[in-house]
Amino acid sequence: MRNVLLRVALLAVVLLSFRMWMGNTPAQAAGxxxxxxxxxxxxxxxxxxxxxxxxxxxxxxxxxxxxxxxxxxxxxxxxxxxxxxxxxxxxxxxxxxxxxxxxxxxxxxxxxxxxxxxxx
Ligand code: HEC
Incomplete structure (x- = not known):
């Protein structure tokens, strides 16, 4: 059980940082x-x-x-x-x-x- 929660949390962190990274691509920042x-x-x-x-x-x-x-x-x-x-x-x-x-x-x-x- 603990293991599953940990994985979900990890996935959330990965997805969130990916979104932030996408939002900061030069193409977006430029325009x-x-x-x-x-x-x-x-x-x-x-x-x-x-x-x-x-x-x-x-x-x-x-x-x-x-x-x-x-x-x-x-x-x-x-x-x-x-x-x-x-x-x-x-x-x-x-x-x-x-x-x-x-x-x-x-x-x-x-x-x-x-x-x-x-x-x-
Ligand atoms: C009253 C007329 C007028 C309005 C309104 C106007 N412009 Fe201009 N715009 C000009 C003139 C005149 C020039 C410069 C012509 C030259 O340098 O020979 C110019 C130049 C530009 C340039 C430079 C382009 C280049 O290749 O040098 C841009 C970019 C530009 N305008 C964008 C805008 C934007 C965006 C708006 C609205 C927010 C706007 N203009 C509103 C008349 C206008």
Whole structure:
């Protein structure tokens, strides 16, 4: 009996540490959920960057410089860090404003994941 309990406890510990380990894989740590990010994107970014991230939203195509087309070769080359910087701090003097403070850190990670999903 004691032996069975011990095994169950051991299994629980192994499963729990596996879950924690999975939750800490770089892929997860690097980005939020693109599905959640979509809602943030639609609310805050779409007017400029457009429904599919082509930079052709109703406002985005009228400003100078225009909103970035995330599917362009130049934009696709950017790393997470290079995309994150303008999202957080904006890119003066363009119309791209910083969203740090307006969006939570989690929302910023989510919208970054959404931007990356639009590149494909
Ligand atoms: C008012 C229009 C506008 C809104 C709203 C807007 N952007 Fe931008 N965005 C721009 C402009 C303009 C640039 C910079 C263009 C340039 O550098 O030539 C830009 C640049 C970027 C870049 C840099 C991309 C690259 O390849 O250099 C990212 C990433 C980005 N925006 C994400 C977002 C996200 C995410 C949101 C919503 C939270 C958002 N933008 C909202 C206009 C906008």
């Amino acid at each position: 939020g959920d693109p599905q959640k990010g979509k809602a943030v994107y639609v609310r805050n970014c779409m007017l400029c960057h457009g429904h599919q991230g082509l930079g052709n939203g109703p406002v985005g195509k009228t400003i100078n410089p225009p909103a970035v087309d995330f599917t362009s070769a130049a934009s696709k080359k950017k790393t997470d860090v290079e995309l994150l910087a303008p999202i957080e701090n904006g890119r003066p003097p363009t119309a791209m404003v910083g969203w740090k403070g307006q969006l939570s850190d989690a929302e910023i990670q989510e919208v970054l994941a959404c931007v990356k999903s639009l590149r494909q």
